[in-house]
Amino acid sequence: MEYFPEVPVIPYEGPKSKNKLAYKHYNPEEVIEGQTMKDLFRFAVAYWHTFRGTGGDPFGPGTMVRPWDDGTDSVSNAQKRVEVAFEFMSKLGVPYYCFHDRDVAPEGATLAESNENLDAVAKVLKEQQEKTGIKLLWGTANLFSHPRYMHGAATSPNADVFAYAASQVKKVMEVTMELGGENYVFWGGREGYQNLYNTDMQRELSHLARFMHMAVDHAKAIGFKGQFLFEPKPKEPTKHQYDFDAAACLNFIRAHDLWDYIKLNIETNHATLAGHTMMHELEYASIQGKLGSIDANTGDMLLGWDTDQFPTDIYLTTQCMLVILDQKGLAPGGVNFDAKVRRESFEPIDLFYAHIGGMDAFARGAKIAAAIRKDRVLADFVSQRYDSYNSGIGQQIENGTATFETLEQYVLQKVEITPNKSGRQELIENIINDYL
Numbered sequence: 169m170e171y172f173p174e175v176p177v178i179p180y181e182g183p184k185s186k187n188k189l190a191y192k193h194y195n196p197e198e199v200i201e202g203q204t205m206k207d208l209f210r211f212a213v214a215y216w217h218t219f220r221g222t223g224g225d226p227f228g229p230g231t232m233v234r235p236w237d238d239g240t241d242s243v244s245n246a247q248k249r250v251e252v253a254f255e256f257m258s259k260l261g262v263p264y265y266c267f268h269d270r271d272v273a274p275e276g277a278t279l280a281e282s283n284e285n286l287d288a289v290a291k292v293l294k295e296q297q298e299k300t301g302i303k304l305l306w307g308t309a310n311l312f313s314h315p316r317y318m319h320g321a322a323t324s325p326n327a328d329v330f331a332y333a334a335s336q337v338k339k340v341m342e343v344t345m346e347l348g349g350e351n352y353v354f355w356g357g358r359e360g361y362q363n364l365y366n367t368d369m370q371r372e373l374s375h376l377a378r379f380m381h382m383a384v385d386h387a388k389a390i391g392f393k394g395q396f397l398f399e400p401k402p403k404e405p406t407k408h409q410y411d412f413d414a415a416a417c418l419n420f421i422r423a424h425d426l427w428d429y430i431k432l433n434i435e436t437n438h439a440t441l442a443g444h445t446m447m448h449e450l451e452y453a454s455i456q457g458k459l460g461s462i463d464a465n466t467g468d469m470l471l472g473w474d475t476d477q478f479p480t481d482i483y484l485t486t487q488c489m490l491v492i493l494d495q496k497g498l499a500p501g502g503v504n505f506d507a508k509v510r511r512e513s514f515e516p517i518d519l520f521y522a523h524i525g526g527m528d529a530f531a532r533g534a535k536i537a538a539a540i541r542k543d544r545v546l547a548d549f550v551s552q553r554y555d556s557y558n559s560g561i562g563q564q565i566e567n568g569t570a571t572f573e574t575l576e577q578y579v580l581q582k583v584e585i586t587p588n589k590s591g592r593q594e595l596i597e598n599i600i601n602d603y604l
């Protein structure tokens with residue numbers, strides 16, 4: 169059975185093509201800085217948005233037309249949806265997908281029943297992976313939708329809820345391993361608070377750390393070799409999420425002896441909700457060796473929530489790729505489109521347009537970033553800007569031999585310090601525009 173008969177395998181046709189169902193820039197075999205685009209991006213489709221998104225919002229129900237869905241939450245409907253998903257991904261030519269347990273299979277009345285449902289769907293996922301060659305970038309557990317998680321999961325004040333969440337993560341780690349998943353993601357869900365009057369923050373944070381240590385231990389016990397990823401988000405659904413931004417997450421894993429086991433999965437719209445740019449978050453993680461993967465999307469400048477739109481802004485993707493190329497890619501992570509089509513874009517074909525646009529925007533961003541890097545436009549300017557640290561007093565500051573006393577002596581002797589040089593921000597911004 170074919171679910172998208174009107175859509176062929178999406179070809180690469182180059183920048184001049186007018187074909188709406190073709191890539192203009194994403195050419196999987198084209199090499200950028202020594203890597204094929206396929207290996208550089210490791211693009212993934214997010215199962216929750218693309219195959220479970222309904223288009224519902226607080227003001228009205230879903231709008232999406234999904235002819236293959238029979239409207240029930242049955243295992244057989246879930247299994248059929250897997251076939252649809254793999255046809256979609258094969259036609260798109262993406263090498264990876266990501267899921268939460270409850271996206272792919274329905275929650276049962278008991279944990280045992282939920283696990284059985286998941287196994288039944290995972291069997292079909294595995295068959296389809298083998299048939300198509302599409303792989304699992306990461307798995308994760310949905311620890312936020314079911315009402316039992318109203319106060320959080322690992323940070324719930326109810327220990328039974330902690331135990332339930334742990335059992336759920338245990339199972340998803342096992343299924344992720346069975347499917348050859350290359351990473352496992354922790355996004356906080358409801359790990360945060362609405363009001364500090366009723367919250368023991370210290371206890372909740374230490375519970376979250378216990379939870380992650382148990383996951384690390386379980387990975388060792390079962391031989392799961394995938395990379396753990398922690399995904400920052402400052403708010404929504406809680407007023408304050410504990411995994412606020414890259415800095416908060418890195419502090420958390422450093423403070424709780426998790427540093428060696430966890431990297432970050434950085435999402436654009438979460439960065440902006442935290443009051444940062446995506447580039448800031450990527451750079452902050454990358455300079456510490458902690459940029460593991462990205463959730464590619466974008467917010468809306470005028471809306472203050474996680475709108476999860478597909479990324480189409482070339483400035484944004486260029487900035488992302490400047491950082492990603494600098495660390496030679498993301499593997500074993502990748503670029504996961506944690507993005508959904510708008511409520512008004514309700515036809516199945518819109519799912520293709522959305523992903524094609526996102527992949528092309530990243531491919532174009534990568535070409536532009538590579539050209540900027542090749543000409544060393546930023547690299548040379550930045551290294552010259554700091555050249556006072558390459559010798560003399562600057563070198564002594566950097567290598568730790570200078571003290572407040574030696575620096576005072578230096579300045580007293582010098583009388584006048586070397587004049588500052590211009591930061592040339594406007595010029596550099598103009599030059600970057602020349603490459604777009």
Ligand code: XLS
Pocket residue numbers: 268308353355399401435463474506
């Ligand atoms: C929600 C998060 C979520 C994670 C996976 O805002 O982005 O989708 O990526 O749980």
Ligand code: NI
Pocket residue numbers: 355399435463506
């Ligand atoms: Ni995400």
Ligand code: NI
Pocket residue numbers: 435437438474476506
């Ligand atoms: Ni998000």
